[in-house]
Amino acid sequence: MTVEGPKASEENHLRRILYIWIALSVVLDLVFWFAIGPHIPPGRMTSTAKDNQFDFNVLMVIGLPVLIGVWEWLAYAAIKWNAKGKNTPESVGGPAAAGNKRAEVSWIVITTVVVLFLAGFGIVALYAGNGSGGGEGPNPIQQPAGAVKAETDAIQGTGSWSPNSNEVLPVQVIAQQWKFTYRYPTFGGFESPDLILPDNTQIAFNVTSLDVIHSFWAYQLEVKADANPLENNVAFTKTEQLGSFEVRCSELCGIWHGAMFNSGQVVSESAFMTWATNTESKNAQNTKNLPPFAWTYVPDANGAAGGYYPDGNVTPYSTVEIYGSKQPS
Amino acid sequence: MSKGGRLATVTALFLVVVGLVVWAVAALLVPGVPGGVVNFTDAQAKGQPVHLTVQTVGSIGFGAHPTWVSYLVQDPKTGKWVHDTSWELPAHTVIDMTVYQYDSGSPLRNQEWGQVLGTIGHSATLNGKTFSTYNSNTGNGVGHTFAIPTLNISVPLVGVSGNPCAVAPCHFNSPHNIETFSFKTPGPGSYNWQCFVPCALGYLFGNGGAMSTQNYMGGELEVVNQ
Numbered sequence: 001m002t003v004e005g006p007k008a009s010e011e012n013h014l015r016r017i018l019y020i021w022i023a024l025s026v027v028l029d030l031v032f033w034f035a036i037g038p039h040i041p042p043g044r045m046t047s048t049a050k051d052n053q054f055d056f057n058v059l060m061v062i063g064l065p066v067l068i069g070v071w072e073w074l075a076y077a078a079i080k081w082n083a084k085g086k087n088t089p090e091s092v093g094g095p096a097a098a099g100n101k102r103a104e105v106s107w108i109v110i111t112t113v114v115v116l117f118l119a120g121f122g123i124v125a126l127y128a129g130n131g132s133g134g135g136e137g138p139n140p141i142q143q144p145a146g147a148v149k150a151e152t153d154a155i156q157g158t159g160s161w162s163p164n165s166n167e168v169l170p171v172q173v174i175a176q177q178w179k180f181t182y183r184y185p186t187f188g189g190f191e192s193p194d195l196i197l198p199d200n201t202q203i204a205f206n207v208t209s210l211d212v213i214h215s216f217w218a219y220q221l222e223v224k225a226d227a228n229p230l231e232n233n234v235a236f237t238k239t240e241q242l243g244s245f246e247v248r249c250s251e252l253c254g255i256w257h258g259a260m261f262n263s264g265q266v267v268s269e270s271a272f273m274t275w276a277t278n279t280e281s282k283n284a285q286n287t288k289n290l291p292p293f294a295w296t297y298v299p300d301a302n303g304a305a306g307g308y309y310p311d312g313n314v315t316p317y318s319t320v321e322i323y324g325s326k327q328p329s
Numbered sequence: 330m331s332k333g334g335r336l337a338t339v340t341a342l343f344l345v346v347v348g349l350v351v352w353a354v355a356a357l358l359v360p361g362v363p364g365g366v367v368n369f370t371d372a373q374a375k376g377q378p379v380h381l382t383v384q385t386v387g388s389i390g391f392g393a394h395p396t397w398v399s400y401l402v403q404d405p406k407t408g409k410w411v412h413d414t415s416w417e418l419p420a421h422t423v424i425d426m427t428v429y430q431y432d433s434g435s436p437l438r439n440q441e442w443g444q445v446l447g448t449i450g451h452s453a454t455l456n457g458k459t460f461s462t463y464n465s466n467t468g469n470g471v472g473h474t475f476a477i478p479t480l481n482i483s484v485p486l487v488g489v490s491g492n493p494c495a496v497a498p499c500h501f502n503s504p505h506n507i508e509t510f511s512f513k514t515p516g517p518g519s520y521n522w523q524c525f526v527p528c529a530l531g532y533l534f535g536n537g538g539a540m541s542t543q544n545y546m547g548g549e550l551e552v553v554n555q
Contacts, residue, residue: 211536212534289466
C-alpha cells in the first residue's frame, strides 16, 4: 500500500503553523530570557542561585516552544477547522496522517533530541558547579579551589580569613529542635544564632544536627542540605550579591518546625570582618564553654540535657558524654 | 417531592456547604487566639512596663500529665498561679520578667543557650547578680531556657539542686532560683516562645511530651496594640 503525501492545502496549513510557531517561539523566548529570566527565583545572590536560575531559564526556553506549539495548534484548529464554519477545509492529521513517514520521523527525532539534551543538561548541572550530584554531601566529589585546605584548617583550629583574600570560609550549621545556630571556626569557633556572610566569598557550609533530621534551606542562596545527627553534610556556594535571605528547616521535625526559621545577611567583606571579630570578642566567655569545634557532636546522654531515651529509661547524670566531647581525634 | 421542594433542598444544601467552606477558610486565615490567654494588656496603664512572673516546675503534679515539667504564670489581676502558656502582651512595651526556677538542671545540649540573648542590656540577673552567660557544665547546670526564637531572645534558667517540689505551684520554701530580665515587645503579632533544653524526660531526644505540648514548655505571645 502506498502512502500518499500531504495534499497541497495541508502543506499550506502546516507551513503557516510552522512560521507562526517559529515567530512566536523566537519572540517569547527572547522576551523570557532577557526580560523575565533575570527575575526568576531564587535570584542571583550566589553562584548556586545563579546556576539554578540559569538551569530553570534553559528549561523554560526549551519548554516554551512546546507549549506554544500545542496552544497554537489548538487555536488554529478552533479557528480554521471549525466544523460550524462554511467551506471548512479538511483538517491536517487524523487517519490520513497514519504512516506519514515525514511526520513520524520528525516527531521521534525532535522529541528524542529534546529529551536527551535535557537529560544530559541535567546530569551536567547536577554534577558540575557544586551541584547536589557531586558537590554536596559528606564526601563531596567536586570542591572549589581552596576548600580542602580551609576545611582542614578549620578542624585543626588554624583557619584564617580576611577580606579580599579569596579564601574559602567554612561555616558550621548546627540544627536542633527547633533552631539553627552557626559556628565560625576561623574566628575562634564562636557560635551565634545569626548567619552573616561576606560578599564575593566561597562559603563551605558544614551542616549537622544535635537531635533529629532537619534540613538547612537558605532559599535565596540556593543551598539546601539535610542536617543529620552525627553527619557532616557539606554544601558550597559563592556569595555574589549583598542582601538578606531566609533560612528555613525543610524537614518536618516536630511541633515548632514551622517556627524554625531565621534570616541571614550577605554583607560586604569588611562589614563581615567587623561583625565577626566583634562577635568573637563579645562571645568569648561563652565560646570557652562550648565544646571544641568538631564536624559533628554527640548529644549529652543524661537527663535534662537531652540524651537518647529509646527505651523510656532516664540514664543517670553523666559528665562524660556531653555535647561535643566525642569528636574526631 | 415537588420541583419547588427539590429546588429548596438543593439550595439549602448548597448554602450549608458554602457556609462550611467560608467558615473553614475564615478559621484558617484569621489568626486565632488560643483559649485561656492570660491578659497582661489591661493590667497596667498604656506605655508602662508589664510585670510578667512565671515559675518552672519539674513536675506539674496535677492534670492529665502530672509528671510533666511545666511553666506556670501569675495572673496579673488575681495574683494566682495559672497553668497557661498563652499570654497577651501590649505591643512596643517593656516586659519585666521574673522567673522562679524550681527545677533541676544539667549541661546544655548546645551551650550557645548558656548566653543571655536579646534582652535589654543583653543580661539577666540570677538571685540578684547580673550575668550574660552561664556555663551549664558547672554547678547544677541549666534546667530550661526561656526563648522567643523569632525575636532572638533566649535566657538560660539555672537549675537548682534536686527537685523537692512535686506539685505546682511551688512555694518559696522549696529550693529555687530567681531570675529577672527585660525585653521589649515588637509590633502586633503572634510569637511562639519555648524552652531549648530538651527536658521532656522519657521521650526520644527529650523533645516529646511536655516539650511538644502547648501549656507545658512552650506557648504563644499574643502581642496586640493596647
